[in-house]
Amino acid sequence: MQPVLITRPGERGDALACSLREHGHAVEKLPIMELVPLIETPGQRSIWLNIDQYGKIIVVSPFAAHCLAEALDRYWPQLPVGIGYYSVGTATAEALHARLGVRVRTPPPDAGEDTSEALLTLPSLRRLDGEKVLLIAGEGGRIMMTETLAERGARVTRSEVYRREYRPPPAGARRRLDAGDYRALIVTSGEMLQHLAPWCSPSALHQPLIVSSQRLATLADTLGFTATTVAPGATPPALTAALARVS
Template identity: 55%
Template sequence: MGTRPRIVITRPGRRAVPLVRAITALGAEAMPLEVMRQEVLPETQAMRSAWLDFDQFAKAVVISPFAAECLAEALDRYWPQLPVGPHYYAVGGATAEVLHERLGVRVHVPPTGQGDSSETLLSLPSLQALDEQKILLVAGEGGRPLLADTLETRGARLTRLALYRRILVAPDDASAGMLARGDFAALVVSSGEMLEHLAGWCTQATLNRTLIISSQRLATLAGSLGFRDLRVASGATPAALAAAVAEACDLDDADVDHDDLEKG
């Protein structure tokens, strides 16, 4: 049996675990690359006001799994019994799963098969005409303004809270050398911020390796950075990314539990 292909993954923190499991199940070597940390921001008066008035929001829109964790922690502190008023929306399946597991709520997500993105979430009929509805948008610092701008354009009375910050860090010497040599079969990235950060350690050898990304928007960015072998997964879930790895590296994904990994 030949050497297992090395797959480098860039998902930060605990979110890397289901993806490592999915890629390992393919018979590949999953190598997490620690180049980003997520840090909870101190609670502000704006946050306290939003939590105290949470029952007044018609909708809560959640950007990421970590934002969902932060929201759940806050609601656990302020609401021993969750109010029934707000409807929940998530950009992707992994975020929806955190909300469902932590809060037990039903979550609106982008239409099946259209990928996980702000654009696909905004296509939902219930987000078209918002007519002065109070909407809470929870996210991290920075990021794309598309969701906030579009919701306000459609009439929302929007409160946007940044609950955490992303901290980019340099790879350690061994990881930087591996990147520079292109000493891997594929690199998996699902964040534009991360992709731009990693470009600083990429050489021609790196750019010639397979890059697996989670959206067409990231494919456009990757092309502009010089990556040549691009594979666009059907979404950002561990199952979708693992399926793209299997196809790119000619691996058998028959043993992967896709139903379980869709939740990761």
């Protein structure tokens, strides 16, 4: 049985692999990217120690949620009160709730496919006159969200807590990509798709590609992929359902 290739790293990748296997698919993970926590600087430590001064905290990924929870465990034996927590997706909200036990606001389900833009449609983020907002993100991530929050009057602080380290696919994966020897490829990140594309032969470019948004589908078309299917989201059930449509 040809495997489904997945690029999502860490626990989220494990959850996707589990969902696919439950539906009868063989799965092979492509370890082409690793999330690496950044070393804490004095400035970062100051943010953690004064985190009770922020009215809102926006967390952009499950790994960012993990880094935030680790910091709060170190510096706040009792969680500060009065903070509104926001996330760009349900997986991040679930990670925050599991680690911190907090209620998390997420984008409305019908607000659009871009999670950043969808989150910013929430009424509580539309006017932020002078309010202190902390954005927990990866290195260089969510710049547009930072700018939009500032335009709406927020005093935004960015806390970049991890970086993405990309690497070439391992030898076995390169052989599969060269031969197009797989059932489908699932990618949910534009950076990852661009990183992977140079290793995809013409055969691979004609194999099914599952992406999580129309934006990624447009990028895939630019990169030469010809059999792209857009899932209704980036969750394991959504991606698994999209794969069923091309099986």
